[in-house]
Amino acid sequence: MTTITxxxxxxxxxxxxxxxxxxxxxxxxxxxxxTEQAAVATIEEARAAARAVALRTEVRIRAVRSAFERxxxxxxxxxxxxxxEAALPHALDGDLLARIDAAVAALAARLAGPAP
Numbered sequence: 183m184t185t186i187t188x189x190x191x192x193x194x195x196x197x198x199x200x201x202x203x204x205x206x207x208x209x210x211x212x213x214x215x216x217t218e219q220a221a222v223a224t225i226e227e228a229r230a231a232a233r234a235v236a237l238r239t240e241v242r243i244r245a246v247r248s249a250f251e252r253x254x255x256x257x258x259x260x261x262x263x264x265x266x267e268a269a270l271p272h273a274l275d276g277d278l279l280a281r282i283d284a285a286v287a288a289l290a291a292r293l294a295g296p297a298p
Contacts, residue, residue: 274282
C-alpha cells in the first residue's frame with residue numbers, strides 16, 4: 183500500500199512525517215489536558231458528594247441525639263416522680279399489715295427452720 187509520504191520527495195516526506203508527529207503530539211497534549219480537566223471535575227464531584235454525605239450524617243446524628251435526650255429527660259422525670267412518690271409516707275391498712283406479717287412469719291420460719 184502506497185502512502186502520501188511514499189510519493190513525496192525525501193525532504194517533503196520527512197517534513198510530512200514531522201508534521202504528523204507534531205500533530206499527534208498536539209492531539210496527545212489536548213487529550214491529556216482534557217483528561218486532567220475531567221479528573222479535576224470528578225474529584226470535585228466526589229468531594230461534593232462526600233460533603234453532602236457528611237452533612238446528612240450530621241443532621242441524622244443531631245436528630246438521633248435530640249430524640250435520645252428527649253427520651254432520656256422523660257425517663258429521668260418519670261424516675262424522679264416515682265422517687266418523690268416513694269418518699270411520701272404511706273398509710274398501711276389492715277390488709278397490707280396482715281400480708282406483711284404473713285411474709286415476715288414465713289421468712290422467719292424458713293430462716294429458723296431445721297438445720298439441713
